[in-house]
Amino acid sequence: MYPQPIQKLIELFSQFPGVGPRTASRFVFYLLKSSDQDIEKLIGAVQDLKKKTGICELCFNPFSRAESSSEDRLCPICSNASRNQGIVCIVEKESDLEAIEKTNTFKGLYFVLGGTLGQLRKEDLSKLRVKELKARVAKEGVKEVILALNPTTEGEATALYLEGVLKPLLKKITKLGRGLPMGGEVEYADEETLRQALEGRR
Amino acid sequence: MYPQPIQKLIELFSQFPGVGPRTASRFVFYLLKSSDQDIEKLIGAVQDLKKKTGICELCFNPFSRAESSSEDRLCPICSNASRNQGIVCIVEKESDLEAIEKTNTFKGLYFVLGGTLGQLRKEDLSKLRVKELKARVAKEGVKEVILALNPTTEGEATALYLEGVLKPLLKKITKLGRGLPMGGEVEYADEETLRQALEGRR
Amino acid sequence: MYPQPIQKLIELFSQFPGVGPRTASRFVFYLLKSSDQDIEKLIGAVQDLKKKTGICELCFNPFSRAESSSEDRLCPICSNASRNQGIVCIVEKESDLEAIEKTNTFKGLYFVLGGTLGQLRKEDLSKLRVKELKARVAKEGVKEVILALNPTTEGEATALYLEGVLKPLLKKITKLGRGLPMGGEVEYADEETLRQALEGRR
Amino acid sequence: MYPQPIQKLIELFSQFPGVGPRTASRFVFYLLKSSDQDIEKLIGAVQDLKKKTGICELCFNPFSRAESSSEDRLCPICSNASRNQGIVCIVEKESDLEAIEKTNTFKGLYFVLGGTLGQLRKEDLSKLRVKELKARVAKEGVKEVILALNPTTEGEATALYLEGVLKPLLKKITKLGRGLPMGGEVEYADEETLRQALEGRR
Numbered sequence: 001m002y003p004q005p006i007q008k009l010i011e012l013f014s015q016f017p018g019v020g021p022r023t024a025s026r027f028v029f030y031l032l033k034s035s036d037q038d039i040e041k042l043i044g045a046v047q048d049l050k051k052k053t054g055i056c057e058l059c060f061n062p063f064s065r066a067e068s069s070s071e072d073r074l075c076p077i078c079s080n081a082s083r084n085q086g087i088v089c090i091v092e093k094e095s096d097l098e099a100i101e102k103t104n105t106f107k108g109l110y111f112v113l114g115g116t117l118g119q120l121r122k123e124d125l126s127k128l129r130v131k132e133l134k135a136r137v138a139k140e141g142v143k144e145v146i147l148a149l150n151p152t153t154e155g156e157a158t159a160l161y162l163e164g165v166l167k168p169l170l171k172k173i174t175k176l177g178r179g180l181p182m183g184g185e186v187e188y189a190d191e192e193t194l195r196q197a198l199e200g201r202r
Numbered sequence: 203m204y205p206q207p208i209q210k211l212i213e214l215f216s217q218f219p220g221v222g223p224r225t226a227s228r229f230v231f232y233l234l235k236s237s238d239q240d241i242e243k244l245i246g247a248v249q250d251l252k253k254k255t256g257i258c259e260l261c262f263n264p265f266s267r268a269e270s271s272s273e274d275r276l277c278p279i280c281s282n283a284s285r286n287q288g289i290v291c292i293v294e295k296e297s298d299l300e301a302i303e304k305t306n307t308f309k310g311l312y313f314v315l316g317g318t319l320g321q322l323r324k325e326d327l328s329k330l331r332v333k334e335l336k337a338r339v340a341k342e343g344v345k346e347v348i349l350a351l352n353p354t355t356e357g358e359a360t361a362l363y364l365e366g367v368l369k370p371l372l373k374k375i376t377k378l379g380r381g382l383p384m385g386g387e388v389e390y391a392d393e394e395t396l397r398q399a400l401e402g403r404r
Numbered sequence: 405m406y407p408q409p410i411q412k413l414i415e416l417f418s419q420f421p422g423v424g425p426r427t428a429s430r431f432v433f434y435l436l437k438s439s440d441q442d443i444e445k446l447i448g449a450v451q452d453l454k455k456k457t458g459i460c461e462l463c464f465n466p467f468s469r470a471e472s473s474s475e476d477r478l479c480p481i482c483s484n485a486s487r488n489q490g491i492v493c494i495v496e497k498e499s500d501l502e503a504i505e506k507t508n509t510f511k512g513l514y515f516v517l518g519g520t521l522g523q524l525r526k527e528d529l530s531k532l533r534v535k536e537l538k539a540r541v542a543k544e545g546v547k548e549v550i551l552a553l554n555p556t557t558e559g560e561a562t563a564l565y566l567e568g569v570l571k572p573l574l575k576k577i578t579k580l581g582r583g584l585p586m587g588g589e590v591e592y593a594d595e596e597t598l599r600q601a602l603e604g605r606r
Numbered sequence: 607m608y609p610q611p612i613q614k615l616i617e618l619f620s621q622f623p624g625v626g627p628r629t630a631s632r633f634v635f636y637l638l639k640s641s642d643q644d645i646e647k648l649i650g651a652v653q654d655l656k657k658k659t660g661i662c663e664l665c666f667n668p669f670s671r672a673e674s675s676s677e678d679r680l681c682p683i684c685s686n687a688s689r690n691q692g693i694v695c696i697v698e699k700e701s702d703l704e705a706i707e708k709t710n711t712f713k714g715l716y717f718v719l720g721g722t723l724g725q726l727r728k729e730d731l732s733k734l735r736v737k738e739l740k741a742r743v744a745k746e747g748v749k750e751v752i753l754a755l756n757p758t759t760e761g762e763a764t765a766l767y768l769e770g771v772l773k774p775l776l777k778k779i780t781k782l783g784r785g786l787p788m789g790g791e792v793e794y795a796d797e798e799t800l801r802q803a804l805e806g807r808r
Contacts, residue, residue, distance in 0.1 A: 002704065003670035003681075005658040009651040017632045022591075022701075026623045029700055031655055032668060039656070043649050045615040049637055050645070052611040062638060064609035094635055095628075096388040098608065103397045146403055150387045176388070177381035177402025181395040184383060185352045186298040187426075193383040195305045200379025200402055201348055204502065205468035207456040211449040219430045224499075228421045231498055233453055234466060241454070245447050247413040251435055252443070254409040264436060266407035277407075296433055297426075300406065389628075500792040507801045550807055554791045581806025583783035585790060585799040589756045590702040590782075597787040599709045604783025604806055605752055 006032070058136065060112040060129060061097055077101075077109060084108040086143040088136065090162065092116050092150065100148060108146075111136055117161055118154025128158075130165060137169050144172040151178060208234070260338065262314040262331060263299055279303075279311060286310040288345040290338065292364065294318050294352065302350060310348075313338055319363055320356025330360075332367060339371050346374040353380060410436070462540065464516040464533060465501055481505075481513060488512040490547040492540065494566065496520050496554065504552060512550075515540055521565055522558025532562075534569060541573050548576040555582060612638070664742065666718040666735060667703055683707075683715060690714040692749040694742065696768065698722050698756065706754060714752075717742055723767055724760025734764075736771060743775050750778040757784060 002010065006028050013024035031039060054065035056075035063075035077083060087108030091097045097110050115127045137145060145166055149155035159175060166173055179197035180189055189197070204212065208230050215226035233241060256267035258277035265277035279285060289310030293299045299312050317329045339347060347368055351357035361377060368375055381399035382391055391399070406414065410432050417428035435443060458469035460479035467479035481487060491512030495501045501514050518531045541549060549570055553559035563579060570577055583601035584593055593601070608616065612634050619630035637645060660671035662681035669681035683689065693714030697703045703716050721733045743751060751772055755761035765781060772779055785803035786795055795803070 002700075003659060003668055005651070005654050005670055006668060009655055012648050012651050015636075017636050018629065023624065025701060025704075028655065030623050031652065032659065036656070039652060042618050043652055045611070045618050046637065046645060046649055048611050049615055049634065050642070053609060053638065062609055062612060064611055091388065093389075094608075095631055098631075099389050099391065099396060100400070103393045103400065105397045105400050146400075148388055148400075151382050151384050152387070174403040176396075176399040177379055177404060178383070178399075179379035179381040179402070180353050181380070181383055181386060182353050182392050185354070186293065186350055186378075187295075187301050189301065190384050191305045194301060194378075195307045197378040197380075198302070198305065198307050198348075198350075200381070200404060201376040202379060202402060204498075205457060205466055207449070207452050207468055208466060211453055214446050214449050219434050220427065225422065227499055227502075230453065232421050233450065234457065238454070241450060244416050245450055247409070247416050248435065248443060248447055250409050251413055251432065252440070255407060255436065264407055264410060266409055296406075297429060300429075495792065497793075503793050503795065503797075504800060504804070507797045507804065509801045509804050550804075552792055552804075555786050555788050556791070578807040580792075580800075580803040581783055581785035581808060582787070582803075583785040583806070584757050585784070585787055586757050586796050588787060589758070590697065590754055591699075591705050593705065594788050595709045598706060598782075599711045601782040601784075602706070602709065602711050602752075602754075604785070604808060605780040606783060606806060 059110045061094060061110060085141050088142055089146040089148050091148050096148065116154040116158040118157055134165065134169065137166055142170060144174060145170055147173065147175045261312045263296060263312060287343050289348065290344055291348040291350050293350050298350065318356040318360040320359055336367065336371065339368055344372060346376060347372060349375065349377045463514045465498060465514060489545050492546055493550040493552050495552050500552065520558040520562040522561055538569065538573065541570055546574060548578060549574060551577065551579045665716045667700060667716060691747050694748055695752040695754050697754050702754065722760040722764040724763055740771065740775065743772055748776060750780060751776060753781045
C-alpha cells in the first residue's frame with residue numbers, strides 16, 4: 001500500500017480510460033519527480049481545459065474559445081463558409097472526427113453523436129445526441145448524411161437505429177465503404193468483409 | 203544437438219513456411235511417438251498429393267484427379283456451366299481463392315496468378331502466370347476482371363502492373379473495395395483506408 | 405473445401421502439435437510446389453526416423469542407431485563414463501533434456517519421464533515412466549535426483565507426486581532454483597517468484 | 607490538430623511515462639467530459655502530492671506526512687522497531703520496494719537507489735544515491751545487503767558496480783535467487799537462467 005497522497009492520486013489516475021493501478025502509480029512517481037513548475041504547468045492546463053474550450057452548437061465538436069468572448073458558438077469547421085454545408089458526417093466521438101479531418105478528403109460538416117448504443121447503459125442513453133441530430137438534419141440545405149460509425153457490433157446497431165430515425169427526414173443516407181484495409185490480406189479477411197469488398201469493387 | 207535422424211527431419215520441417223527449429227523438433231517428437239500406421243498414413247498422403255492432384259488448365263487451381271483418368275483438365279469451378287463465365291477473379295494464391303469461395307458471393311471464375319511481384323526475385327518472376335493470364339482474358343466472353351490482390355505494397359504493385367497488361371485486352375477491370383473491415387475502428391484506421399472508405403461510401 | 409488429396413493431408417498436418425487448418429494448408433501448398441526430389445527426401449527422412457532412432461534403456465532419450473547394430477542400447481550420454489553417474493536429472497520430455505544439455509552445466513545423467521500428471525488423461529497415465537524411474541533410482545550409486553520439471557501447476561503436481569514416490573528410495577531430492585529469469589523485472593514478478601527469489605538469495 | 611487548450615494538455619500528458627499522443631488525447635477527452643468537482647479533486651490530489659509526501663531520510667522511500675509536522679523524517683518501515691535492522695534490501699525504485707513488501711516475506715529495511723546505471727545519462731548519474739548508500743551501510747548494525755536489482759543488463763551492471771563499492775564496508779552481500787519463474791518452462795528458458803536454476807537447486 002503506497003502512502004495516502006500517492007494512493008489517492010493513483011486511484012484518480014486509475015479512472016482514466018485504459019489506465020490500471022500499475023500505470024497510474026508510474027504516473028504518480030513521474031509527477032513526484034517532476035519540478036514544481038512542471039506540476040504547475042499541468043495543473044494550469046487542466047484548469048484551462050474546460051474554461052478555454054467551447055462546444056460547437058452545430059456539431060458538438062470542442063473548439064478553442066478566446067477567454068474574453070464566450071460569445072462564439074460555432075467551431076472553425078462549422079463556421080467555415082467554404083465547406084460543403086450539404087453533407088453532414090456523423091461520428092461517434094471527437095477523435096473519429098479528427099481522424100477523418102486528417103485525410104483531407106471530406107469537405108462537408110460533422111456531427112458528434114457522443115457515443116454508441118451498445119456502449120451506453122440505459123441511464124446515459126441521453127448522452128446520444130439524437131434529438132440534436134434530428135434538429136441538425138432538419139436544417140435547410142442538408143442533402144446527405146454519412147454514418148461514419150465503426151463497423152463493430154455497437155457501431156452497426158447505432159447506425160441501424162439512426163437510419164430508422166433519419167429516413168423520414170432525408171433521402172440520402174450513406175455509410176463508409178467496407179472492405180480490406182491497407183495492409184490487409186484476402187486470405188485472412190473475415191467472410192463478411194470479403195463479401196462487402198467484392199460487392200463494393202470499383 | 204539431437205541424434206542425426208531426428209536432426210535431419212528437423213531441418214526438413216524447418217523449411218516449411220513459418221516453421222522454426224523449435225516447432226520442427228516438436229513435429230519430429232510427435233512423429234517419434236506416433237504409431238507406425240499413422241506414419242504410414244502420413245507418408246501415403248504425401249505420396250498421393252501430387253499424383254492425385256491436377257492443376258486446372260484454365261485457372262491453375264489444384265483439383266482432385268481420379269487416378270485413372272489423368273485426362274480431366276478443368277477444375278470443378280471452371281467446368282461448372284452454371285457459373286458466370288464472363289467474370290474472372292484474379293487471386294495471388296490458392297488460399298485466397300478458397301477464402302473468396304467461402305463467402306458464397308462470387309459466382310464467376312478465377313485465375314491463380316501464382317505470386318506477387320514484390321515477393322518474387324527476378325529469377326522466378328516466371329512463376330507469375332502473366333502470359334497465361336493474357337491468353338485467359340483474351341478468351342471470348344470475358345467481360346470483367348477483378349484484381350483480388352492484397353492491398354499491400356506487393357499486391358498494389360502487382361495490380362498496377364496487371365492493369366497495364368490487361369487494359370488493351372479488356373474494358374472492365376475492377377479491384378476489391380477498400381475500407382474499414384468488420385470490427386475496425388475509424389479512430390485507428392490509417393488515412394489511406396479512411397480516404398477510400400469515404401470515397402467508396404454507399 | 406480443398407480437393408480431397410489436399411484436404412486429407414491438411415487434416416493429417418492439423419494433428420501436428422500447435423498446427424491449425426490454415427497453417428496445415430500452407431504446409432500442403434508448400435509441398436505441392438516442392439520438387440519430387442525434395443518430397444522424396446522428406447518421405448525418406450520420415451521413414452528413417454523410427455528405424456534409425458533407438459530409445460535409451462536407461463534414460464529413455466532417443467539416440468541415433470547404426471542401422472546394422474540394433475544392439476546398442478544406451479544413448480551417448482548414459483554410455484559416457486566421464487559423466488557423473490551419481491546424479492539423475494528428471495525431465496518431462498526430450499526437448500527439456502536438450503535445453504539443459506545446451507547449458508553445458510550439468511554433468512550427470514538424465515531420465516525422461518514422458519509427460520506430466522496434469523496433461524495426462526487417466527488412460528495414458530501409463531505414459532509416465534514411474535515404474536522405470538523407481539528401478540532407475542534404485543540402481544546402485546545414485547546419490548541425488550533433480551526434479552527439473554516446469555514450475556507450472558502440472559509440473560508442480562508431478563514433482564510433488566514424484567517426491568512421495570522417491571523419498572523412500574533416496575535422501576537427496578532437489579528442484580531447480582526458482583527466481584527471476586534473466587531479463588525479468590522485480591516490479592512485474594509474481595509474489596511467489598519474488599518470495600522464492602528472496603529465500604533463494606545467494 | 608485539436609483546439610489549443612486540448613492540444614496543450616495532450617502534449618503534457620504525452621510526457622507521462624508510456625503515454626503517446628493518442629492515449630493522451632483520450633485522457634483529455636475523459637477530463638473534458640468529467641464534472642467540475644472531479645476535475646477539482648484531481649487538481650487537489652496533484653497539488654497535495656508533493657506537499658503531503660515526505661521522503662524517508664534513511665531509505666528514500668516516500669511516505670505520507672501529516673501536513674502540520676513536516677518534522678517526521680522516517681517512513682513507517684524504517685521507524686518500525688520490529689523490523690530486522692540488520693538487513694538492507696537495495697531496490698532500484700519505489701515500485702520495486704512495493705512489490706517486495708507485497709510478498710510479506712522480507713522483514714528487513716530497504717534503500718531506494720533511485721535508478722540504474724544503464725538507464726542514466728552521465729549528467730544525471732547523480733540520481734543514483736551511491737554516497738547515501740555508503741553512509742547507510744556504514745551505519746552500525748547492518749549485517750547483510752541484498753541487491754534486489756533486475757536481472758537485466760542495466761541491473762546487472764549496477765549490481766556489479768555496487769558490489770565493488772560495498773565490499774570494503776560489509777561482508778555479506780547477496781542477490782535475489784535466479785531461476786525459472788512460476789509458470790516458466792524449462793524448454794523455453796534461456797541458457798543463463800537454466801544454468802543458474804541448476805546451480806541454485808534446493
